Amino acid sequence: MPALHIITLVKWVPDAQLERGFTAQRRIDRTEGILGELDEHPLEAALQISESLSDRQVRVSALTIGPAGASAALKKALQIGADDGYHLTDDALAGADVSATSAAAAAAIQHVRSLAGLDAEYLVLTGMASEDGETGAVPAQLAQRLGVPALTQATALGIDGARLSVTRTAGTRQQKLACALPAVVSVTDQANEPRYPNFRAIMKARKKPVTTFSLAETGLDAAAVQPKVQLLSAAPRPAREPGEIIHDDGTAGRQLVDFLQKERLL
Amino acid sequence: MTQVLVFFEELGAELSISQQELLTLAGQLGEISVVTTSAEPSPALAVQGIGSVYAPQADVPPGDPALADLLAEAAAQAAPDLVLGADTADATDALARLAVRLEAGLITSAESIEGTTVTKSVLAGAYTTSAQPVGGPLIATLRPNSVPAAVQPGSLPQITTLPVSPSGAVELLEETELPSTGRPALSEARVVVAGGRGVEGDFSLVEQLADELGGAVGASRAATDAGWIDHSAQVGQTGVIVSPQLYISVGISGAVQQKAGMQTSGTIVAINKDEDAPVFEIADFGIVGDLTEVIPQAIEELRARRQS
Incomplete structure (x- = not known):
């Protein structure tokens, strides 16, 4: 069997547990961030596939696109278990929409493959959505640009010989799909329980290589990553005002129905 | 007149609430045509206002690169100003592919659409944004409960079979209906x-x-x-x-x-x-x-x- 190169996309995102907002340029404020929690699941999936293919050479690479701070996401990915890290950083990518992100990612993946110099099949794994953009549309756009299938929202995945199989839920149906590599797969938080890096893994990660490159090195120019969507305005949603709070005096159930009736919700 | 192409990634015996909402919004915005992944669209499409229905030669499975061909062929016929789909993974994926093909902007989870300006919630509902595409048609998915569904039964529209088949790259091995709770989605x-x-x-x-x-x-x-x-x-x-x-x-x-x-x-x-x-x-x-x-x-x- 040829070697397998699993390239996992990871994103440095503002911490969803903290207050998030926009800059004056109507871009998401990225002064601080963390490795997206949802991006730990594709990493774990990559490591599990690697462990399941003991007779095959498997390389797990983590790729991030973002400002200098995004190297923190790569560092975490290497601690979790990726073999090497790649960081595409370029000012032309500030304010990237789905189109710009997928164009940059497609070029970056080809660049990473050539840098890795493996004669390998490849598989791209992503999270189910980024915690900031939340579109979930990048995997399919990336697959379109690479000319490969996109099996998204995987709740389970595995490689058997030359075939990749994915279990997913689509509306009210559960599906099992299969395709040959290469492919793009987005992995949900139901697929696995990501491992915590132990002390040894953290020490080991320090020696793992990280390669930083610019858009020009991938062969793209700024015109190829022009957003196709223009943001006109971004305003904080007015805070919800707390309403009436009652303590149950034995009639709260009836008062609830009164409230629903008054609000015409019955 | 504004042309609206609505994408249905699945078509059951009846239209889902989300699908009815899509057709309602499409009807408010302009003239409606529909494209489905199903080669034999069900009679559920017998709804007033749908001008034409486009279908592939055989069912196209989720994840198949041929989804881009299907939507691009339909768009070439319908010349839409807007392409709309439901806020589901399968519709998002197919419309995302179309956006690459047409070099057009994609906006997911729209709450309202006026002209080509879309309003939506971002950062988990903390912010509201408005945005519009830079050239090309607007391609958008619509969040459920954004428009009150109001569709009227009509006659089954003309179905046009497009010269598009599944690529064969993706195989649907199994599909099972999840147990129904009898409650709304x-x-x-x-x-x-x-x-x-x-x-x-x-x-x-x-x-x-x-x-x-x-x-x-x-x-x-x-x-x-x-x-x-x-x-x-x-x-x-x-x-x-x-x-x-x-x-x-x-x-x-x-x-x-x-x-x-x-x-x-x-x-x-x-x-x-x-x-x-x-x-x-x-x-x-x-x-x-x-x-x-x-x-x-x-x-x-x-x-x-x-x-x-």
Whole structure:
């Protein structure tokens, strides 16, 4: 069997547990961030596939696109278990929409493959959505640009010989799909329980290589990553005002129905 | 006249609420045509206002690169100003491919569309943005419950089979219908009753109240992680984002992740025994009390009023 190169996309995102907002340029404020929690699941999936293919050479690479701070996401990915890290950083990518992100990612993946110099099949794994953009549309756009299938929202995945199989839920149906590599797969938080890096893994990660490159090195120019969507305005949603709070005096159930009736919700 | 191409990634015996909402919005915006992944579209498309229906030569499975060909062929015929789909993974994926093919802008989870300007919630409902495409048609998915569905039965429109077949790259090995709860789908329900840690493993009262109100059952991540209810019921940033007219939160403290999934609901009611629960900060009506007393009384009262 040829070697397998699993390239996992990871994103440095503002911490969803903290207050998030926009800059004056109507871009998401990225002064601080963390490795997206949802991006730990594709990493774990990559490591599990690697462990399941003991007779095959498997390389797990983590790729991030973002400002200098995004190297923190790569560092975490290497601690979790990726073999090497790649960081595409370029000012032309500030304010990237789905189109710009997928164009940059497609070029970056080809660049990473050539840098890795493996004669390998490849598989791209992503999270189910980024915690900031939340579109979930990048995997399919990336697959379109690479000319490969996109099996998204995987709740389970595995490689058997030359075939990749994915279990997913689509509306009210559960599906099992299969395709040959290469492919793009987005992995949900139901697929696995990501491992915590132990002390040894953290020490080991320090020696793992990280390669930083610019858009020009991938062969793209700024015109190829022009957003196709223009943001006109971004305003904080007015805070919800707390309403009436009652303590149950034995009639709260009836008062609830009164409230629903008054609000015409019955 | 504005031309609107609506994409249906599945077509059952009846249109889903989301599909009816899509057709309603499309009808308000202009003339409607429909493209489906199904080679033999069902009679569910017998709806007033649909001018034409485009279909592939054989069913195209999810994930297939041929989805781009299908949508691009349909777009070449219909010359749409707007392409709309539901806010589902399969529709998002197909429209995302089309956007690459047409070099057009894609906006997901739209709440309203005027001309080519789209308004939506971002950062888990904390911000509202408006945006428009830079050239090309607008390609967008529509969040459920954004438009009141109003479609009228009509005659089955003309079906045009496009010269598009599945690529063969993706094989659908198995497909099984998930067990039906008999309740509306969580993402599109007008009423959602959701339970959390406070139900202590027993969802029966939450379910009874949901059924009394014709609503769907949701849950916090704590409840799904504990295995009290299936993961598909999880409301929140990593679960289902809901925006019903009425959201009743039962025994959920209201952590950020959970709030993210429901804070754009019309009216929020919270029942929690802890008066300091953060959910009370966003509730329109809050009850500090024991859910095992409040809910049975509410159900009894609802039944009594219905009879009188």
